[in-house]
Amino acid sequence: MKSLEAELETARSLSVATLADSIESIGFDCTRCGACCTGEDDGEHTATVFPDEVRELTGEGGESPESEAQSASESSTDRDWRDVARPMPYGLSEGAGGLEGETFEWALQTDGCGDCSFYEEDDAGVGACTVHADRPLICRTYPFSVALAGTSQPMGEAVDEAGVVRAHECEGLGREIERDEAEELATALKERAIRELEEAIAVRDAYEPADPDPGEVVVHDSEGAKRVDGTPLETGVDRT
Known part of the structure; x- marks a missing residue:
């Protein structure tokens, strides 16, 4: 198996044009069904979000011109870390609390x-993302992923593959896509x-066992160990 560093170099060398060709050959047009934003029968919706993407959604990371055009009622500045992100549930156990x-x-x-907290449906049942301008990369690229070790796979089984591009369960697959849209998807x-592999390497390098107390959750990301509210947790010391 290749090292994460070798996979990162592969990711950096990917051709956007070739990725776009693959996306075109599979085909995709979002139907706004909401399946990628809602929980599955066996659990909650789970989509990876990077620390800087969390800050973007809380308003700490600055806003894009598109997001600034959103109405004041949709402003991200009223959110805290826990409004945006929760610990990835894998590896956690159910304690008394x-x-x-x-x-x-x-x-x-x-x-x-169990649905994404930013997903809403109108009266006609048509879904929409309330933070569409600042949505994380995994949302921008669904239902596609790149078949490289160390990259995350979104919810839904892979049902098609072209080159290194995998397509996951989605009713929008197989529909015609314009070239400029395919290139935009390929760029993202x-x-x-690249970001997933950089994050994986940083998590690996920054990891120190935290030995959390009963009832406590510690999340390790590329910036180190954190509490559930996103604040840093000092590791390697006696916290009693």
């Missing part, structure tokens, strides 16, 4: 139904693959 233990990375926050897909 809820989940506890150590995990890696963050997932987008969910509502009481390459960026995501």
